[in-house]
Amino acid sequence: METEGDALEELLKIETEIEDVQDQIKFLLERQEKLHERQSELKFLLEAYKASGTGNSANENASRSSSLEDWSGSFEWDSQADDVRLNIFGIPSYRQNQKEIINAIMSGRDVLVIMAAGGGKSLCYQLPAILRDGVALVISPLLSLIQDQVMGLTALGIPAYMLTSTTSKENEKFIYKALEKGEGELKILYVTPEKISKSKRFMSKLEKCHNAGRLSLISIDEAHCCSQWGHDFRPDYKSLSILKTQFSNVPVVALTATATQKVQYDVMEMLRIPKCVKFVSTVNRPNLFYTVRSKSSIGKVVVDEIAEFIQESYPNSESGIVYCFSRKECEQVAAELRERGIAADYYHADMDVNAREKVHMRWSKNKLQVIVGTVAFGMGINKPDVRFVIHHSLSKSMETYYQESGRAGRDGLPSECVLFYRPADVPRQVVFLFISPLTMLISIAFQHTILQK
Numbered sequence: 001m002e003t004e005g006d007a008l009e010e011l012l013k014i015e016t017e018i019e020d021v022q023d024q025i026k027f028l029l030e031r032q033e034k035l036h037e038r039q040s041e042l043k044f045l046l047e048a049y050k051a052s053g054t055g056n057s058a059n060e061n062a063s064r065s066s067s068l069e070d071w072s073g074s075f076e077w078d079s080q081a082d083d084v085r086l087n088i089f090g091i092p093s094y095r096q097n098q099k100e101i102i103n104a105i106m107s108g109r110d111v112l113v114i115m116a117a118g119g120g121k122s123l124c125y126q127l128p129a130i131l132r133d134g135v136a137l138v139i140s141p142l143l144s145l146i147q148d149q150v151m152g153l154t155a156l157g158i159p160a161y162m163l164t165s166t167t168s169k170e171n172e173k174f175i176y177k178a179l180e181k182g183e184g185e186l187k188i189l190y191v192t193p194e195k196i197s198k199s200k201r202f203m204s205k206l207e208k209c210h211n212a213g214r215l216s217l218i219s220i221d222e223a224h225c226c227s228q229w230g231h232d233f234r235p236d237y238k239s240l241s242i243l244k245t246q247f248s249n250v251p252v253v254a255l256t257a258t259a260t261q262k263v264q265y266d267v268m269e270m271l272r273i274p275k276c277v278k279f280v281s282t283v284n285r286p287n288l289f290y291t292v293r294s295k296s297s298i299g300k301v302v303v304d305e306i307a308e309f310i311q312e313s314y315p316n317s318e319s320g321i322v323y324c325f326s327r328k329e330c331e332q333v334a335a336e337l338r339e340r341g342i343a344a345d346y347y348h349a350d351m352d353v354n355a356r357e358k359v360h361m362r363w364s365k366n367k368l369q370v371i372v373g374t375v376a377f378g379m380g381i382n383k384p385d386v387r388f389v390i391h392h393s394l395s396k397s398m399e400t401y402y403q404e405s406g407r408a409g410r411d412g413l414p415s416e417c418v419l420f421y422r423p424a425d426v427p428r429q430v431v432f433l434f435i436s437p438l439t440m441l442i443s444i445a446f447q448h449t450i451l452q453k
């Protein structure tokens with residue numbers, strides 16, 4: 001018969017073995033990640049060898065194309081481009097890399113653009129879309145982003161349309177006719193990646209448009225969604241590889257605000273653009289001022305401090321965002337800010353789409369000063385005059401923090417990003433492995449005594 005001592009002994013043994021297995025799993029997962037990383041680098045290199053037909057490495061190709069080709073020089077479309085920039089977009093001068101990117105696209109090259117949030121990526125493909133004959137196809141991950149862009153372009157008098165679940169039958173008919181027969185004025189067409197992966201009808205019309213020589217360029221916005229290593233991986237982005245395969249002579253431009261080297265390789269491989277010209281603009285946003293503040297362990301004190309900061313620094317209801325860790329926290333913080341006289345509401349993935357949209361709209365129209373959101377309130381926020389982004393809790397990763405805080409100051413005016421930090425928040429993040437760079441940033445911040453309180 002088994003005694004208590006035996007049971008205890010066996011339990012201890014099992015627990016030791018479980019720990020051992022967990023160590024092995026951790027080791028294997030790390031090894032798997034490294035292998036995936038190397039696999040994607042090697043695949044990219046092989047693709048580049050194949051495409052170039054020479055023994056040169058992809059990096060050599062990339063640097064050669066960037067260094068030997070002068071994209072800032074004079075081109076035949078210069079004066080026409082200046083005219084469209086000024087008289088259609090109302091933009092007096094180019095920002096860093098915009099002219100060069102436009103020139104590369106106009107020359108028919110595939111392009112990878114890495115430019116900070118709010119840096120002006122849209123102009124880089126919208127301007128060539130107007131200059132080149134035919135229809136430009138733009139793939140964008142979110143309906144709200146697409147609606148914003150189409151609305152903005154329409155207001156400028158540019159014939160831009162979207163083909164999504166919200167498109168009227170009448171517009172759908174117009175779009176298909178324009179693609180198939182070249183009838184009607186259509187310059188820029190926005191779709192979500194699902195259209196490419198799921199709609200045979202759409203793909204067949206697109207093919208007809210291409211066969212008639214009327215597909216002018218393909219733009220893939222938020223291109224980091226292609227990569228499993230990125231922070232917003234979207235499986236449907238995988239199917240976009242078909243575009244370069246099927247329309248090999250049409251320039252593809254992939255744009256993103258954040259992409260590590262690994263994500264860049266992945267994007268180039270997935271989109272089959274190994275010989276693309278890469279433009280990396282500075283990720284530094286000089287108009288954003290970052291502060292880390294120590295966070296009290298008492299919830300009410302934290303909200304008091306946030307409310308005080310908002311009321312003192314932004315007494316004229318200037319717009320802001322407060323990011324929280326959980327849905328429950330969002331609702332609570334929003335309610336507590338309201339109690340303190342701030343027009344705030346919450347936004348998270350558990351709400352139904354209409355309620356979420358309503359909150360977003362009220363905030364966009366300055367009827368609400370603060371949105372308290374989870375990470376779900378991220379991509380697609382186009383509001384230019386967000387004056388502050390406060391992190392009530394840590395972000396999941398450095399990249400996520402860059403994206404979230406980067407929603408501030410898209411109009412180029414000074415804006416503040418404040419992170420409330422306490423060590424106890426770190427383990428709350430599920431993706432613990434990815435938190436280390438952020439923790440590093442915070443410890444650096446500590447060392448430099450950025451802490452105010």
Ligand SMILES: Nc1ncnc2c1ncn2[C@@H]1O[C@H](COP(=O)(O)OP(=O)(O)OP(=O)(O)O)[C@@H](O)[C@H]1O
Binds near residue numbers: 119123
């Ligand atoms: N050369 C320029 N001069 C002045 N304003 C510009 C210029 N280029 C773009 N803008 C403006 O900058 C703002 C941000 O541009 P855009 O939406 O293209 O940013 P983005 O790089 O796509 O950012 P995100 O990564 O957040 O999507 C827009 O209001 C746009 O009109």
Ligand SMILES: [Mg+2]
Binds near residue numbers: 121
């Ligand atoms: Mg954009």
